[in-house]
Amino acid sequence: MKKLTEQISEKIKSEGLKVTPQRMAVLKAVYELNNHPTADNILAYVRKENPNVAMGTIYKVLDTLIENKLVKKVTTDNGVMRYDGIMENHHHLYCVECDLIEDYNDKELDKLLTDYFKKKNIKGFKLKNFVLQINGTFNKC
Amino acid sequence: MKKLTEQISEKIKSEGLKVTPQRMAVLKAVYELNNHPTADNILAYVRKENPNVAMGTIYKVLDTLIENKLVKKVTTDNGVMRYDGIMENHHHLYCVECDLIEDYNDKELDKLLTDYFKKKNIKGFKLKNFVLQINGTFNKC
DNA sequence: CTCACTGCAAAGGTTTTGCAGTGGG
């Protein structure tokens, strides 16, 4: 079992990107803060080990990671962007009360939707992927 | 068949809101610009007939309309908020290329998902509603 | 007269950009 940092550097390298401490740190932050952090959350996390990283750098690094499909953007109703390191298609539970986003995975649901779109062709539209936004409240709220 | 302006003023009144020219104009804009306009789009549209409306007013009016369930927010990947005047639950086709959002309605899909959630209880979570974000490209892009 | 609503301008927060500096290859 490889260490996380090693896995991370391999992922970055595998996209043909230069492995830098900032990229390592940002991707590590996205993985470890695994609750769909904001850019600000990531900055704070990264600075714990690397105090002189700039906000601009976080955004630039996130952009390159997104371009290279190592990270995804997640939008929320309040307009603040959040980031997700899980690239497999999955759905999200949004808490209306506390802004928490939790992953939701269910094979049955995926099959249901995939089958639906397989037989249903949306005219004039080429489907790429879909995400179900499931809104509600967590009991703990 | 009633005129649109009349319908609009009735909707506003039915929520117990004072009917003002700005509210009329904003709600009319959302309905007529029916492609999920941004606040800016709405401002431009409203100003064609009502040149001295301020951006701040647009946002304030939108907020009250949202609170009173006459309008919904729609988020996009680029972080700019868009607004939707169709309150019935429905899904959205997002164009990755051109930022166009189109409504997508399908009874079968709704039934599929409603049935799914009826039998599947997500533990620790109280479901309110769900929206399917369907990403892809329109052929015209 | 009162109170909610508006217009304006300023502030706030998030994200982007420009540029000089730097460090690895």
Place this chain on the structure above:
DNA sequence: CCCACTGCAAAACCTTTGCAGTGAG
């Protein structure tokens, strides 16, 4: 030595807020 990457600061952008003014009831 070069070039991509970084840090910093300023700018751009969208949205919210404060306040004085206004107008309908």
